Amino acid sequence: MSNKVEAIDAAEAANPWELYGAGQRRTLLFILFLTGTSNYADRNVIGVLLEPIKAEFGVSDTMLGLLTGLAFAIFYVTVGLPIAWLADRGNRKKIIVWSLTVWSIMTALCGVAQNFWQLALARVGVGAGEAGAVPPAQSLIADYYPPEQRAGALGVYMMSSMAGYIIGMTAGGWVAQHYGWREAFLVIGLPGFLLAVAAHFVLREPRLQAGFAVAPEATEDARQSIKLLLAKPAYRNIVYALVVYFLMAYGALVFTASFMIRVHGLTVAEAGGLFGIMSAVGAVVGNLGGGKLGDYLAKRDIAWVAKFPGLALIAALPLYVGSFAMGSVALMIPLSLIGGILLTGAVPTIFAALHVICGSKRRAMAVALAFFFANLIGLGLGPVLAGAISDHMAQIYGPAEGLRYALMIMSLTFLPAGIFMLRAAKYLKSDLEE
Incomplete structure (x- = not known):
């Protein structure tokens, strides 16, 4: 960071969201939504391409899990914490723009890989670039919107994960079906360059728009910030919940398109399109509805920002087990x-709970630290674990039924995730900082 940036008052007395009118907030949120969409499209397009990649390179499901999990997660989490530390002190807009440029380049490079390990190396680069996406974006949203509107705004932003998933699966599947899996990576990755230009000119950094005084927390190093966050029981339980949640929701579910192809006989384009439509409906109803419901419940009792997602996660378990059966x-x-x-629907309130208890000066670090554990263990090991279970079960039941049983077993992780969120609700009020 070449420019030293002043930090926001710890008590948020300056109210950075007052710098923007409602229309400008919507524009800023829309650009962040688009960056999030690009983030998740580039990350998830590989899910619909696993079967043609498997056929060309002749690898096992365990290796596919390594490609979609650890290869992405290792640098994602390694780079994420220092970037978050910078985001809590520096220019978050610049971090987002440069990160977007890097992950777009690396996604396009996936399309020119000549062997499995070249593809894995490119995926490492995608992970390194995307490490600078979510923490600074959520931190900006928390400055753009007052506390009583954050869950709703975060719900809109988190919907970008499903929008990106939809684009990655549907567009990626269609391109792969008609032109090849390499071309799919190119089509998904290259538009990110244009978006980076738009983000550079449209996004605003509140720390540069007003003369905020330097806060004491700005002198904290990363270790101090992490220590203070992990001292909070509510924060620890939310992290535990995200780790277990990510094992299935952002890990093993990458095999859903492969499941539809192997078990139900769909083509790559059909599987991508169908799962994309399902994700679209789920994203609109879940993220928007969950964010609004979270805001409503939080006004009655702030503990509901943890109770609501806990109950939703537990209720999802039998539905997913049944769907795969x-x-x-x-x-x-x-x-x-x-x-x-x-x-x-659970996601916006989970992150709203993080922002409630983390304090204004540790927002990006709170998100990045949670993502560090959730992505390293959940996203990193979830696909590998699902792939290993699938390979083992395939020896008994065949590749199609083996994958079915693997996904049913992995769905059981939603129960402990929900329990951890309910435990977080017990400590939430005592951990409040704002």
Whole structure:
């Protein structure tokens, strides 16, 4: 960072959100939504490309899990914490713009990989770039919007994860079906360059728009920030919940398109399109509805920002197990759709809870630290674990049924995730900082 940036008052007495009118907030949120969409499209397009990649390189499901999990997660979490430390002190807009440029380049490079290990190396680069996406974006949203509107705004932003998933699966699947999996990476990755230009000119950094005084917390090093966050029981339980949640929701579910292809006989384009439509409905209803419901419940009792996602996660378990057990796509869709609404509805309030208890000066670090553990263990090991279970079960039941049983087993992780969120609710009020 070349320019020293002043930090926001710890008590938020300056109210940075007052710098913007409602229309400008919507514009800023829309650009952040687009960057999030690019982030998740580039990350998730590989999910619909696993079967053609498997066929070309002749690798096992465990290796596919390594490609989608650890290869992405290692640098994602390694780079994420120092970037978050910078985001809590510096120019968050610049971090987002440069990160967007890097992950777009690396996604396009996935399309020119000539062997499995070159593809894995490019995925490492995607992870390193995307490490600078979510923490600074959520931190900016928390400055753009007052506390009583944050869950709703975060719900809109988190919907970008599903929007990106939809684009990655549908567009990526269609391009792969008609032109090849390499071309799919190029089509998904290259538009990020144009978006980076738009983000550079449209996004605003509140720390540069007003003369905020330097706060004591600005002198904290990363270790001090981490120590203070982990001292909070509510924060620890939210992190535990995210770790277990990510094992399935952001880990093993990468095999859903492969499941539809192997078990139900869909083509790559059909699987990507169907799962994209299901994700679209789940994203709109879940993220927007969950964010609004979270705001409403929090006004009655702030502990509901943790209780609500806990109950939603537990309710999703039987729906997902049942969806993978069904014998046809027609029976699978309604169960998976309702389960997806519950999962995506839980996400905005989980992160609203983080922002409530972390304090204004540690927002990016709070998100990045949670993502460090959730992505390293959940996203990193979730696909590998699902792939290993699938390979083991395939020796007994065949590759199609082996994957079915693997996804059913992995769905059980939603129960402990929900329990951890309910435990977080018990400590939330005592951990409040603002």
